[in-house]
Amino acid sequence: VSSGKRLGLEFNDYYITNEPERGSSPKDGILYTPYSINVNKRHGHSEIDPSNYITEDCLVQHVEWRYTTVYPNTTKPRVAYLKLIKLDGEVVEIREITHKKKDARSETQPHVLKGVYVVTNFVMSNSILKLRLCGSKSAKDFIWAMEYYSLWSLTRNATMLLRTYKKVEDKEGD
Secondary structure (H helix, E strand, C coil): CCCCCCCCCCCEEEECCCCCCCCCEHHHCECCCCEEEEEECCCCEEEEEECCCECCCCEEEEEEEEEECCCCCCCCCCEEEEEEEECCCCEEEEECCCCCHHHCCECCCCEEEEEEEEEEEEEECCCEEEEEEEEECCHHHHHHHHHHHCCCCECHHHHHHHHHHHHHHHHHHC
16 A cells, blocks of 8 residues: 655656666766767768766657667667657657668657756667666656766756756646
């Protein structure tokens, strides 16, 4: 029976591609750090790049993905489709790269996370090979986690965006 009271804060790692838990190892291509998500409007493609800080371009409110159906029984699934909606509302979509449209095969049912998240590992070739996120289902918990654990520094703009988003969540909760 739930009393409806919260205990502590909720902040988790989400291993979308089932990678093992271990520390960063840059020489092995394993880097757990915030990733900045940008759309190059001139060329029409997305860029997901490592960052030393959590900037406003790192903060995501909605993550939707579909696994590829090419290897259905693998223990290391690949992501064929990824949609990220940043806290500022900008939408970024990444699709599996194929030479022929008929080769693109992904699940029909999407998987979804909503809250405040940061991509902390991203590797892509034709499909997304590694995808890890960390975050919370609420801006309040995300802010608390960043203050308490001090995992990464937040830029001033990221902090202001989080506070604005938290106010919207608080109004919706009333």
